[in-house]
Amino acid sequence: MPREAEPSINDRAFLLQALQENIRLDGRALDAYRHLDISFGDDYGVADVRLGKTRVLTRISASITAPRPDRKFDGIFTITTELSPLASPAFESGRQSDLETHLSRILETSLRRSQALSTESLCLVAGQKVWALRADIHVLDYDGGLIDACCLSTLTALRHYRIPDASVKGGDLTVYTPVERDPVPLALLHHPVCVTLNFFESGEKWLVDATLMEQQCSEGEIVVAANPQGEVCLVQKGGGGEVDALVLLRCVEVAMGKVRELGKAMDGALAKDAKRRDKGGMSRELRAENER
Amino acid sequence: MAAQTLVLPGEAIPSDILPIPSNPSLALKLGPGLRHVPPSTITSVLAGSLCIDQKKNSIWVENNSGRYIPQPNDLVLAIVHHSSTDWYHCAITPHTTLAQLPQLAFEGATKKTRPQLNSGSLIYARVLSASKHTDPELACCNPSTGKSEGMGELKGGMVFDVSLGMARRLLLARQREEGGLVVLEEIAEKVAFEVAVGRNGKVWVKSGGVKETLLVGRALQETDREGLGVEEQGRLVKKLLRGI
Amino acid sequence: MANITLSPLYRADGSAKYSKAGYSVIAAVSGPIEVQRRDELPEEAAVDIAVRPAAGVGGLRERHLESIIQNTLRRVILVSAHPRSLIQFTLQIVTSPEDGTVTGNLPQAASNLPVLPALLQASILALISTSIPLSMTLTATLVAVNSNDTLIPDPSVQQIKLASSIHVLAFSSHGELLVVESEGDFTMDTWEEVYQKAKLICHGEEEYKGESESEDMSMNSEDVSNLENVLKDAVERKIAKSQRWKESMG
Numbered sequence: 001m002p003r004e005a006e007p008s009i010n011d012r013a014f015l016l017q018a019l020q021e022n023i024r025l026d027g028r029a030l031d032a033y034r035h036l037d038i039s040f041g042d043d044y045g046v047a048d049v050r051l052g053k054t055r056v057l058t059r060i061s062a063s064i065t066a067p068r069p070d071r072k073f074d075g076i077f078t079i080t081t082e083l084s085p086l087a088s089p090a091f092e093s094g095r096q097s098d099l100e101t102h103l104s105r106i107l108e109t110s111l112r113r114s115q116a117l118s119t120e121s122l123c124l125v126a127g128q129k130v131w132a133l134r135a136d137i138h139v140l141d142y143d144g145g146l147i148d149a150c151c152l153s154t155l156t157a158l159r160h161y162r163i164p165d166a167s168v169k170g171g172d173l174t175v176y177t178p179v180e181r182d183p184v185p186l187a188l189l190h191h192p193v194c195v196t197l198n199f200f201e202s203g204e205k206w207l208v209d210a211t212l213m214e215q216q217c218s219e220g221e222i223v224v225a226a227n228p229q230g231e232v233c234l235v236q237k238g239g240g241g242e243v244d245a246l247v248l249l250r251c252v253e254v255a256m257g258k259v260r261e262l263g264k265a266m267d268g269a270l271a272k273d274a275k276r277r278d279k280g281g282m283s284r285e286l287r288a289e290n291e292r
Numbered sequence: 293m294a295a296q297t298l299v300l301p302g303e304a305i306p307s308d309i310l311p312i313p314s315n316p317s318l319a320l321k322l323g324p325g326l327r328h329v330p331p332s333t334i335t336s337v338l339a340g341s342l343c344i345d346q347k348k349n350s351i352w353v354e355n356n357s358g359r360y361i362p363q364p365n366d367l368v369l370a371i372v373h374h375s376s377t378d379w380y381h382c383a384i385t386p387h388t389t390l391a392q393l394p395q396l397a398f399e400g401a402t403k404k405t406r407p408q409l410n411s412g413s414l415i416y417a418r419v420l421s422a423s424k425h426t427d428p429e430l431a432c433c434n435p436s437t438g439k440s441e442g443m444g445e446l447k448g449g450m451v452f453d454v455s456l457g458m459a460r461r462l463l464l465a466r467q468r469e470e471g472g473l474v475v476l477e478e479i480a481e482k483v484a485f486e487v488a489v490g491r492n493g494k495v496w497v498k499s500g501g502v503k504e505t506l507l508v509g510r511a512l513q514e515t516d517r518e519g520l521g522v523e524e525q526g527r528l529v530k531k532l533l534r535g536i
Numbered sequence: 537m538a539n540i541t542l543s544p545l546y547r548a549d550g551s552a553k554y555s556k557a558g559y560s561v562i563a564a565v566s567g568p569i570e571v572q573r574r575d576e577l578p579e580e581a582a583v584d585i586a587v588r589p590a591a592g593v594g595g596l597r598e599r600h601l602e603s604i605i606q607n608t609l610r611r612v613i614l615v616s617a618h619p620r621s622l623i624q625f626t627l628q629i630v631t632s633p634e635d636g637t638v639t640g641n642l643p644q645a646a647s648n649l650p651v652l653p654a655l656l657q658a659s660i661l662a663l664i665s666t667s668i669p670l671s672m673t674l675t676a677t678l679v680a681v682n683s684n685d686t687l688i689p690d691p692s693v694q695q696i697k698l699a700s701s702i703h704v705l706a707f708s709s710h711g712e713l714l715v716v717e718s719e720g721d722f723t724m725d726t727w728e729e730v731y732q733k734a735k736l737i738c739h740g741e742e743e744y745k746g747e748s749e750s751e752d753m754s755m756n757s758e759d760v761s762n763l764e765n766v767l768k769d770a771v772e773r774k775i776a777k778s779q780r781w782k783e784s785m786g
């Protein structure tokens with residue numbers, strides 16, 4: 001089974017030596033993210049997030065199905081992550097790796113279980129018809145920071161997505177095509193973002209947004225998911241190394257700052273795209289929501 | 293200077309542009325990217341620019357992408373993966389079959405004095421033999437003289453990735469004249485450092501401090517990425533030197 | 537118009553993005569790399585293809601496409617140059633025009649074929665970007681025939697739905713037919729016309745141009761540059777970029 005190539009003894013020692021002098025190999029500050037670029041396709045609900053050399057593309061799609069019998073009023077929302085050799089030859093297609101399981105668990109908790117998306121709003125006819133929304137996450141390039149990039153990409157895609165408008169009259173469901181009625185945005189309750197920190201020197205030193213090599217040399221990591229309002233949705237520590245409780249608190253605090261930073265970048269990118277689409281400035285008047 | 297034209301895979305090279313040998317008995321040398329289809333057709337198998345050297349009576353396709361394929365006599369930077377009784381098994385590029393390095397292929401190595409390399413050690417070695425049917429074999433000394441010639445385990449420092457074309461240029465005997473590279477010379481005027489260039493697109497750099505090592509590595513990577521010319525390299529080095 | 541980006545990805549040995557007529561595909565190639573024992577071939581490189589849909593998980597449709605592409609590429613790649621190794625393709629469909637129409641089911645095209653030309657083009661470009669030895673390059677196109685026997689190159693989703701038959705043809709750089717996949721009802725004469733048309737689009741054959749003027753001028757005039765030239769242009773730009781340093785040497 002292929003595995004990611006380990007850095008040599010020399011590289012590892014050099015990286016740690018540099019960290020002792022508070023220098024990162026790419027010249028970033030310890031608490032700085034790599035260059036973040038968020039772009040959108042022509043379709044709604046496709047977000048392409050580039051974080052340095054890491055690149056993740058998420059596509060949201062919707063279909064109508066019957067709800068689960070025990071949750072008659074809730075729509076269905078699934079997130080699929082499949083790591084393919086596209087991102088790194090170490091990934092095998094059609095076979096779930098530990099990294100993939102880890103990734104999907106964190107996304108599950110931070111985005112789905114934190115009720116970022118109101119699944120009740122996806123209900124069309126109670127007990128019979130609901131929207132099944134799926135987020136397909138395609139990792140195109142992998143150089144660390146996978147969790148942060150995937151979470152950001154999925155959330156941006158959700159915020160960008162427009163679901164077809166539908167109405168129910170006397171039990172009959174009508175789904176309108178985009179020509180008949182403008183599709184509507186999803187009901188998102190809050191915007192949680194993941195921030196990963198990696199530890200070095202037995203938890204003494206930490207850094208934000210590690211590259212793959214930094215990740216391979218680190219002793220452990222902590223993932224914090226929170227929304228820009230300051231509500232923490234998830235804290236998870238992995239990798240085995242010991243970390244002092246106070247350092248952990250400090251990390252959460254740093255992560256909060258980063259969450260706001262990423263949130264702003266996301267708002268900016270979405271606003272820019274909305275402007276690009278709204279050529280004649282008419283979208284406000286034409287929007288179906290206004291009628292209600 | 294060699295003449296250049298773009299070729300795509302599968303194109304037949306017209307016989308009138310082939311170099312004319314000074315002596316009719318001299319065989320035409322086909323470099324990388326070309327193949328001979330009997331009886332007398334030469335076709336390209338890669339995309340790149342076709343280079344012709346009239347003096348050496350040789351012709352080849354130059355390009356700068358893809359994965360490194362070991363060729364005999366190339367100098368490479370490899371990482372020891374594991375060792376067995378008589379061999380070190382080394383990775384030249386990730387996810388390919390490991391190359392074999394005899395434990396006695398070091399300068400002055402005997403059964404008792406051979407170097408002990410752990411997995412993850414970095415070595416500078418020459419490809420002794422490589423063919424498509426066998427695993428490549430490495431050596432850390434010149435087999436005819438037994439001298440190390442700078443090869444062996446590299447201690448300290450850091451490895452930077454560059455493109456295969458850049459590695460090729462760095463290994464030219466006359467970097468400035470043939471490869472248009474002055475970046476290392478320019479830095480060497482101000483900072484002392486050591487480098488070892490592997491044909492597999494890796495450059496090992498070691499200098500007095502972390503900052504200096506990173507400066508050399510970054511200068512090389514940026515020159516490579518942006519395709520900087522001689523003057524631009526000078527400006528880049530000045531800019532980077534100001535940083536420390 | 538086709539849009540080509542060579543080597544957009546960092547990690548893969550070679551990659552390419554190809555967009556045309558609403559389809560957009562990213563192809564990545566790793567190779568030659570170590571092959572698993574069970575797939576190892578003693579005399580040639582194993583070629584592995586994975587087609588990944590934009591939404592949902594791959595199914596029968598993707599497996600079918602994979603087998604067509606694998607059979608084609610094994611002819612194009614000089615597989616004997618790298619025996620006992622693996623050349624691994626991942627073809628990620630990024631957008632396809634069917635996605636825009638939310639109907640109530642997961643976007644599933646009625647036909648497998650419309651995306652095939654984009655997949656083939658993306659793979660050959662990625663191969664060029666990887667510098668794997670090839671015996672030739674290829675170009676592929678889609679032609680639909682509607683009920684009154686008009687040929688429509690690069691048809692839209694709606695046109696495909698109404699077409700009586702659709703055809704995917706790929707030609708090698710030597711002008712030979714490499715792939716032909718057809719669906720629907722058509723006569724041999726229609727197929728012959730489709731063949732000529734596709735050859736013109738891919739390969740731009742001079743002799744045919746004169747003949748075409750009398751038949752159907754409006755279609756040809758928009759596609760003056762044939763696909764092969766488009767491909768060559770993209771490669772030329774990439775190579776010029778990698779040799780920028782030579783300019784300053786004079």
